[in-house]
Amino acid sequence: MSEAASAAPRPPVRLRADVLAVPPYRQGAAPTRPGFKLSSNENPFPPLQAVVDVLSDPAAVNRYAAAAMPELRAALAAEFGVSLDGVHLAAGSVAILFQLVAAAAAPGDEVLHAWPSFEAYPSLGLSSGAVSVPVPLTADAEHDLDAMADAITERTRIVLLCTPNNPTGPTIRRADFERFMQRVPADTLVVLDEAYREFVTDPEAVRGEEVLANHPNLVVLRTFSKAYGLAGLRIGYAVGAPAILAAAQVTAIPLSVTGVAEAAALASLQPDARAELAARIEVLVARRTELVSGLRGLGLAIPEAQGNFVWIPEGPGGVESAADLAAAFAAEGTLVRPFPGAGVRITVAEAESLPVVIGIVRGFLAAR
Ligand SMILES: Cc1ncc(COP(=O)(O)O)c(C=O)c1O
CATH class of the missing domain: 3.90.1150.10 (Aspartate Aminotransferase, domain 1)
Known part of the structure; x- marks a missing residue:
């Protein structure tokens, strides 16, 4: 202890x-x-100025927001070229990580992830009794995808890939990602956590929107907390197979995303x-x-x-x-x-x- x-x-x-x-x-x-x-x-x-404008408008905070948030989901769905039910919102992308682990991993099942990586990963399975399986990074502070593939067992229910990796910085390259995916069983959920996607300049880096269509077992995570600067409003999203996201919806705390966060996110997507x-x-x-x-x-x-x-x-x-x-x-x-x-x-x-x-x-x- x-x-x-x-x-x-x-x-x-x-x-x-x-x-x-x-x-x-x-x-x-x-x-x-x-x-x-x-x-x-x-x-x-x-x-951003558009967000300031939204926040200075006295919102109807005495009401619950409309939970489906179709306008924001439609805008994000259009960016990824997916249908509306291929986008799932939550109060921060960390909430979606918990939802997906709760949906996929029962007691004793394994959550595979690199280490060091996002500090929340090791505790995601705590409430469901799932076990964290950390795989050390390479000497260059990158995901060791061969070692991660070797670590997949019958109990692995979810694989978390963080690119760029928080806290070390390197991305996963697209070719390495594709090679890794070939070694992951098709019925095992893989999450590509791209919280810092907007800062990526490496042309060889894997980009969720480019690989999503090839992999039905892949969910891409994004957030408005980092580049968009809305950390305090708590809003992030997942893009992937509607049936996977529906399961995340089941394990989510209802009505967690506020209307203010939704409006700020929508405002952030306007051209200006x-x-x-x-x-x-x-x-x-x-x-x-x-x-x-x-x-x-x-x-x-x-x-x-x-x-x-x-x-x-x-x-x-x-x-x-x-x-x-x-x-x-x-x-x-x-x-x-x-x-x-x-x-x-x-x-x-x-x-x-x-x-x-x-x-x-x-x-x-x-x-x-
Ligand atoms: C890799 C990674 N994923 C997800 C998150 C969660 O971000 P949020 O819940 O604010 O969307 C963070 C936050 O630091 C992060 O570093």
Whole structure:
């Protein structure tokens, strides 16, 4: 049992021991000094103008939203060239991950995913009793797709592929994805988690919309939280076979997506908003390039960064201790995300944060 769980007060009622054994989710602490929050892969820009307009319009918040949200789903369906029931909305794409695991994996069934990857993956099966099967990344911080295919068993019900991989940054290339899919049983669900898709510049990267039609067992996940900057409104979506998405609907908490989130997402898809969005993405991608080259200039082996974050590995080519580096950042009032034993993830954010990051890392390396 973890320290956090053993320190928790004893509940006055009978609860599941396996649930009590897991520490509850803790958001990163707020900075104690003025600094940058580079720990959650958030967008540093204020909302798009079209979203501001929506938010300033007093919505009918005394009413539940119409759950089917056909207008938004139709807009997204048109982008992917699928029917309306091929799109499923939820309060964040993380909600859809939980829904799909609950729909696919019974007690003892396996959820296969790379590691390190999105921190939510290991706990997705907790409430349904499904087991997380993490497969280490390659030395280049990429998915080891051969090892993942080797790890598929009779109990594997869902395979999670994160591209670009949070927290390390590389994408899965399309050719590698196709080779992997040939080794996945046709009745096993594969989820392509593309939360950072809009930041991808690698032409060889797999893109959900290009491969979806070839694979009936594939579901593509997208979110409005990252490039679109709507993290606080909670809205994401899945595209895939209607029968799979209908099962996710069954395991979903009803009426979780708010009308405000729906309206903001729709506004973000209008032509003016898209142009504004594209310009912001370009700025963040340029900052990413600057940050990667600055860190490589300090002698660090930074993997290919295709999201809105960069990864400093712990170990050869990286820093001695991810936890110590994160502490050095915190001492300067800037928050980054340590993965103890693996590395540190730093979000690409405000222009002013770039020299601060480089300066702190330079100082940290010089002090060793
Ligand atoms: C890879 C990945 N998938 C999904 C999510 C969930 O995003 P949201 O629930 O805000 O849509 C995140 C958030 O950090 C992520 O990094």
